[in-house]
Amino acid sequence: MSKWRRRGVQAFIVLLIFGNVRSIFFGGDDWPFSSYSMFSAPETPQPVQALRVVGVRADGTETPLWGGCSMPHGSYRLRYALERAYGLPDGPNRLRSLFRACLSSKQIPFQSIRLYRFYWKLTPALAHDRNPSEKELLLEVKSS
Amino acid sequence: MIQRWNHFWFQPAPPSDLAICRIVFFSFLFLRSLSKDGTYWSYVDPLFWHPVGLFQRFHLAPLHGDIAFYLETVWKLSLLTSAAGLLTRPSTWFACGLGTYFLGIEQNFGSMQHSTALVALLLCVFAVSRCGDALSLDGLFNPKSVLERDSEYHWPLKLGRTLLAFVYFGAAVSKLRYSGLDWALSSQLSILLQQNYALFGENSLAVWLSQHDIQCRTLATWTLATELFFPLALFIPRAQLPLLGSMVAIHVGIDYLMGISFRVFLLSYVFWIVPDVRQRLAALRAQRPPQIENLGSCISPRAKTPVPKRENATKV
Numbered sequence: 167m168s169k170w171r172r173r174g175v176q177a178f179i180v181l182l183i184f185g186n187v188r189s190i191f192f193g194g195d196d197w198p199f200s201s202y203s204m205f206s207a208p209e210t211p212q213p214v215q216a217l218r219v220v221g222v223r224a225d226g227t228e229t230p231l232w233g234g235c236s237m238p239h240g241s242y243r244l245r246y247a248l249e250r251a252y253g254l255p256d257g258p259n260r261l262r263s264l265f266r267a268c269l270s271s272k273q274i275p276f277q278s279i280r281l282y283r284f285y286w287k288l289t290p291a292l293a294h295d296r297n298p299s300e301k302e303l304l305l306e307v308k309s310s
Numbered sequence: 311m312i313q314r315w316n317h318f319w320f321q322p323a324p325p326s327d328l329a330i331c332r333i334v335f336f337s338f339l340f341l342r343s344l345s346k347d348g349t350y351w352s353y354v355d356p357l358f359w360h361p362v363g364l365f366q367r368f369h370l371a372p373l374h375g376d377i378a379f380y381l382e383t384v385w386k387l388s389l390l391t392s393a394a395g396l397l398t399r400p401s402t403w404f405a406c407g408l409g410t411y412f413l414g415i416e417q418n419f420g421s422m423q424h425s426t427a428l429v430a431l432l433l434c435v436f437a438v439s440r441c442g443d444a445l446s447l448d449g450l451f452n453p454k455s456v457l458e459r460d461s462e463y464h465w466p467l468k469l470g471r472t473l474l475a476f477v478y479f480g481a482a483v484s485k486l487r488y489s490g491l492d493w494a495l496s497s498q499l500s501i502l503l504q505q506n507y508a509l510f511g512e513n514s515l516a517v518w519l520s521q522h523d524i525q526c527r528t529l530a531t532w533t534l535a536t537e538l539f540f541p542l543a544l545f546i547p548r549a550q551l552p553l554l555g556s557m558v559a560i561h562v563g564i565d566y567l568m569g570i571s572f573r574v575f576l577l578s579y580v581f582w583i584v585p586d587v588r589q590r591l592a593a594l595r596a597q598r599p600p601q602i603e604n605l606g607s608c609i610s611p612r613a614k615t616p617v618p619k620r621e622n623a624t625k626v
Contacts, residue, residue, distance in 0.1 A: 167462050172320065178438050179319060179469055182431060186473070190480040197363025197417050198410070198427040202477055203484035208492065209501040214508050236355040238419035241510050242570075247358045247420030260357045286508035288501065293517035296508065 213285045213299065217248040219265075221276035228280070235268035235279070252281070258305055265307040278308040319468055320461035325444035327585045328463045329395070331470070332441040334580045335432065336393035336405070342574060343389060348382040348412040349375050351419065358419045364410065365418050372415060385412055392436070395446020406430075406437035424477070425575035431473050432578060439466035468544075470581030475541040477575075478557065482537035497523060499530040503567060512569030519567065533560050543582075554582055 167175070189199040219237065220228040233239025238247045251257045265279040284298035352375040364370065373381065385408035391401040410433070413426040440463070442448045443456045457463075485493040492498060503520040506512070519525060536556045543553040558579075561572045 167320070167460060172461075175438065175465055176319075179465065182434075182469065182473065183476075186476040186480065190476065190483050195362060195422055196367075197365070197414055197422060198430040199363070200422065200424055200427050200480065201484050202424050202480040203488065204424060204481065205502055206481070206484040206488045206493065208489045209498055209505065211497075211501050211504075214505045216509055236353060238354050238358050238416070239350065240416075243416065243420040243423075245420070245509065247360075250360060250420065251357050254357070257357070260355075264355050264357065288504040288508065290517065290521055292504060292508055293514045296511045298508075 211288050213287050215283055215285045216245050217252060217304070218282050218284050219244075219248065220280050220282060221274055222278045222280060223275065224277050229276075231274075231279070234274065236264055248281075252304070262305055262307055265305075269307060269309040276309070278306055280306045319465045321464050322459040322461055323464035323467070323585070324459050324588075325440075325456055325463045327588055328439065328441050328466055329443070329445035330584045330588075331467065331580045332395070332398075332436060333393055333445060334584070335436070335577055336389050338577055339405075339409075339429065339574075340386060340389035340393060343382075343386050343412075346412075348385075348415065349378040351415045352378045354419055360420070361418045362422060363414070363417070365414060370411070372418075373411075381408055382412060385409060392442075395442045395448050398442020398446055398448050402433070402437040402439075402441065406433040409433045425572050428473060428477055428578055429574055432470055435466050435469050435473070439463075441466065467581050467585055470578060471544055474578045474581070475544050478537040478540035482534055482540075485534055485537075494531040494534045495527060497526065499533075500526040506568045510569055513567055516567040529563070532556070536560060550582065550586065554579065 185196070185199040189196050189201050193199070194201050195203070219231045219235075221231055222228055231237070232241055232244060238244050248261075251261060254260070261281060265281075268274060269276065269279060281304045283302045283304055285300040285302075286292065286296075287299045352372045354372070359372070361370070372378070384404060388401045388404035388408065391397060392405050410430050413430045417423060417426070440457075443463070449456055489496075489498060500520040500523060503516040503526070507514065507516045507520075536553060539549075540553050540557065543550045558576070561576065564570050565572065
């Protein structure tokens with residue numbers, strides 16, 4: 167390995183180490199560097215809550231949507247993305263427009279799309295019944 | 311200090327270890343990429359766009375769907391040619407540049423997936439390294455380019471290992487920073503298991519386990535301790551097997567109980583496994599008794615025949 171090549175490699179190693187150390191000890195998440203803080207925040211046994219998008223069929227049955235309709239896909243990702251989008255000043259209106267466009271494009275076989283906030287009580291009974299203990303309808307868009 | 315630094319990163323090593331790592335890493339990533347659609351994110355509404363890290367720093371935005379499709383095809387091809395060692399240098403650079411986009415783009419919609427961050431960094435390591443010298447099509451066409459034993463083939467392995475150690479150590483530091491020792495000694499894991507089951511419902515065993523406080527605290531303490539002490543595996547060879555084994559068990563547990571897959575993450579384990587297996591095999595070969603030629607001799611041939619020298623293995 168030549169002298170200059172070694173210096174270049176050393177600079178590269180130092181850069182990656184510095185990026186990691188900075189993120190872990192000072193910076194938080196700076197993709198692709200990260201503090202890897204998954205599940206590290208203290209949790210309290212409060213009812214857990216999450217926003218959920220469901221499609222409603224003609225017979226009234228509700229089907230959860232985990233993607234599609236120009237939304238991010240994946241249960242984890244969608245949960246946080248919806249929370250953030252709904253919290254924006256014009257978030258609810260923009261979500262309404264999004265669902266309206268989705269229904270009118272006939273991408274999905276639903277009569278309407280609803281956005282709920284689900285609440286679950288953390289009890290041993292959860293193992294047998296995963297239905298939310300409470301749900302709050304935040305918005306609904308019906309196909310015209 | 312400088313000597314120690316150089317000794318840690320720049321020991322001579324055979325080119326085959328890094329080459330095997332390259333083949334395994336890029337082959338797996340290529341197969342994984344076949345089931346992924348990087349163009350999906352081009353059609354997600356800008357309402358959900360929340361740039362992070364590199365994307366925020368360099369004002370990167372989702373590509374147009376058609377462009378994303380062509381570039382994703384180039385990326386997948388570059389993964390394949392990197393695995394085969396064909397035009398390795400440009401291939402690994404393309405794999406790194408485009409991979410950073412396609413692995414990173416989804417992180418800007420909602421939540422960040424930590425496992426792909428490590429893969430992106432490892433792509434950079436391969437791009438800078440001389441991973442295509444051995445066991446490659448390039449090596450076949452130009453065999454003179456392969457060096458016998460050189461530090462060129464050692465530092466990428468060490469850096470891959472160090473980056474993985476940072477991940478686990480960072481996770482431990484975050485737990486201690488935000489929750490302190492309570493993360494392990496309180497009912498934190500029990501609550502996490504219940505919350506996760508309520509939200510995503512992967513496995514009802516998680517709820518059963520969450521009712522057993524001592525078991526939860528033991529598992530949490532084990533996880534925190536393994537993560538915190540994982541960097542020791544970089545310096546103490548004897549600590550490697552227990553720490554790596556322990557981490558794999560933790561990953562399997564998280565995958566089974568919480569449905570959070572770290573399979574792509576386990577790719578980085580090649581940097582630990584390949585050199586270790588090669589060294590063990592070399593050690594076994596060195597210990598094997600040589601073939602007995604003089605059957606008439608009453609003296610043990612083992613005593614007469616010089617024991618072959620153990621390969622100048624790199625201690626890691």
